[in-house]
Amino acid sequence: MEAENLNRSESHTRREWNSSRSERLFERQKKLIPSGASSLMRTSSWDPYPLFIQRGKGSRIWDVDGNEYIDFLMAFGPLINGHSHPKINNAVKKQMRNGYLFGAPNELEYKLARMFMKFVPNQDRVIFALSGSDATFNAIRIARAATGKDVILKFEGHYHGLHDYAAISVESPPVVSGLRWFPRPLAYTAGIPSEVLDTVVVANWNDVESLERILKIRGNEIAAIIMEPIMANSSVILPDDDYLRAVRELADEYNILMIMDEVITGFRVSEGGAQKLYGVQPDLSTWAKALGNGLTISAISGKKEYMELIGNGVAYGGTYFASPIALAGALENLRLLAYNDFEPYRYLKRITRKMAKGIEEVADELDEDILVTWETGLLSFIFTKRKSVRNYRESIDSDWEKYKKLQRYMLRRGIYLHPDMFERIPLSTQHTEEDIDAFIMALRESLKEYREKEE
Structure with missing residues (x-):
């Protein structure tokens, strides 16, 4: 069944979701390209296959199966002014x-x-x-x-x-x-x-x-x-x-x-x-x-x-x-x-702070051990009992598999993240307050679904 396009007001709701064309393309591509893509991070941690993205506009991307997502990977960080500006x-x-x-x-x-x-x-x-x-x-x-x-x-x-x-x-x-x-x-x-x-x-x-x-x-x-x-x-x-x-x-x-x-x-x-x-x-x-x-x-x-x-x-x-x-x-x-004395950075700081606060509120509400760290335009959250992480050795004291499974539930709610929790979330000037709200709602519902099915 073809997936419906993402409705902004219902982005936190679990949708019918089909990625069969991505699966077929990945199997075909592996026959000619080692690992199936020209960068391992495009396939690494995606289980059992990555999504093939067809186009992007602003803060949104669409895969080859017609699924629409709010993009919170942004090509690993370059797209500070969004897709196809x-x-x-x-x-x-x-x-x-x-x-x-x-x-x-x-x-x-x-x-x-x-x-x-x-x-x-x-x-x-x-x-x-x-x-x-x-x-x-x-x-x-x-x-x-x-x-x-x-x-x-x-x-x-x-x-x-x-x-x-x-x-x-x-x-x-x-x-x-x-x-x-x-x-x-x-x-x-x-x-x-x-x-x-x-x-x-x-x-x-x-x-x-x-x-x-x-x-x-x-x-x-x-x-x-x-x-x-x-x-x-x-x-x-x-x-x-x-x-x-x-x-x-x-x-x-x-x-x-x-x-x-x-x-x-x-x-x-x-x-x-x-x-x-x-x-x-x-x-x-x-x-x-x-x-x-x-x-x-x-x-x-x-x-x-x-x-x-x-x-x-x-x-x-x-x-x-x-x-x-x-x-x-x-x-x-x-x-x-540089517009208006670098106004975009003030906007980025505001939405990054909003997103960090929202994740922390969900963690408190659901009694989840989540550590959120952020700076303007850059954020991560990991599952750990630590109250702070100061270096690599401390960062690996976290639940990698839980994040990876959560990412799948987020995808089905129209939120595109990398399944590797170490990959930061880079925001763009094209992300809206509504996009951040959609992320928080999807996180809340995905964590609830994770508990029902995984724990």
Whole structure:
């Protein structure tokens, strides 16, 4: 039976729901594409198959079976101005009439760089790339060139892309990764040479004492400390008061560059990213996702003395870096976010707060152990008895399977979430107060249904 389109006023009601075409497409696709999709996160944790999405508009998406959802995944975070925004569409269409790619400089690159500096005025220089992985890989290379040192330090549970130096200790169960004082680096994927592991030191985040111990032993070898200023790949975990400032001071003490990976937080938690929010200036920063609103663009920014190593000893480039189409779309995206002295961020903060409060009220009403953590435009909730979570090791003390099962009940009520509870919920300027109300109502009814059927 074909599913009915979602009615806004009845979005919390369990509907007739059919996803048979998604199932058929997935089985067909697996015959040609390993895992069935060109990114594992599009299939991971979806049991037994992911939904195939056909189109999106504003805060809504429709799958190939005709089911309509309020989208609370937003392509893992890029779509800060929602799906198919007409002004961004028009900017892209205009550029497409002039050409897709030239392999030559384009004036749009300067215009976007100038707009970038309006958002992040504490940065001296910016250069564009294609993806978050491109940005973090090149930032690490710049730091090594600048310091003459080879080792980098990252934190357990922080995700910086899938190049070899980043794909370490993204998931690192304590039983095999050792004590919090000096965690062992663990490869996140097969295929990483053992020699790479020797160039990456891993630390426990939000733990100044642990970091101090590690730096006393290996600080003179370390070129860069790379970190998410707000953890957003092990649920949303905020830094302790003055933690980022303490890392900044330790980096200076040991002649280490601080790289703030704002691929997720940049252009989302404030117009200047987390570094503005917390008042801590890194040496280098990486940006992507909300910069382009779904168009493939990323950036590296930082202090002049380090950025100008590019072309002066540090190689840099890519055929698709800063394509005119991506530049045009990203420029219009930032113009929208800059409206009325960055008014969209005040709106995002208001609806994120509303959503967090609503989830907490449902948890109290139903006596559920739910921890909600949020910052402007970014939220997560996990099932745990903990009253707070400060790092990756604490985050895994939660009920993964319960969240995964709850997600299925939410889908049938027109709410689209990723089944992995560690995937944050990124809101957009196109989400309405009514969308947030629909989420809260669907959560309440889904939890009740879960109790009836699963417990």
